[in-house]
Amino acid sequence: MEAIIESLGIIEGNQEKETEGKDENLVKELKDGSQMMVANLYPPCPEPDLTLGMPPHSDYGFLTLLLQDEVEGLQIQFQQKWVTVQPISMAFVINVGDHLEIYSNGKYKSVLHRVVVNAVKSRTSVASLHSLPFNHTVRPSPKLIDEANPKLYADTDFNSFIAYISSKEPKRKDFLDSRKLTSP
Incomplete structure (x- = not known):
């Protein structure tokens, strides 16, 4: 996360870690944040074209670290x-989650x-999902917003996410889309 924050130009590499702003504390807040481990076993399926192991979705948090075995199965959408x-x-495999998209303002x-x-092999994976504490509000970094780069996402929190997925069947990137203020 330190490298990601540096790549966004929010903090400089080798900068003294001062507590002047929330962006510099993001790494600490992530250390104190939520982590969820998910182990998945996908048994062989004689008709793999009739089912998915996991439907299309994006991850809710900041980053997901995924360890998978040698069996193919993970797919990403690229250029439709x-x-x-x-x-x-x-x-x-490191997946960027919805919170990082919001924090980076897209x-x-x-x-x-x-x-x-x-069809013939089982597949196993272990995912480690990392995010801020559940009571934390996720918002675009103020250091990434100006007249030329308006705020693209509404502030959000875990309660907003739970309310959203409780009212709808989560599909694709619907929750993230619900937080968008304008089109990039």
Whole structure:
């Protein structure tokens, strides 16, 4: 996250960590934030074209670290097409989540992804989802908003997310879309 914040120009590399603003405290808040581990087992499916292991969605938080076995299944949407992410042994896949897209005011994009099943092999993955504490409000960094770059997303929190998914069947990036103020 420090590298991401630096890439956004919010803090400079090797800068003394002062407590002058919330952006510099984001890394600390993430350390004290929420983490959820999810283990997935996708058994072989004799008719894989009739089902999905996981429907298209983006992750709610800041970052997701995914460890997958050698069986293909994870796909991301790129230029309106589904692209299979080739598994690399003992490597993590890092997914940008909705919170990072909001915080970066759209400079980083959350990843629309899904999982397809395999006809002959089972697939196992472990995801570690990282975000701010549940009582924290996520908003675009004020350092990324000016006249040329207006605020693109409404502030949000975990209660807004729970209310949204309780009222609708979550699909694709619907929650993130519900937070957009203007089109980029």
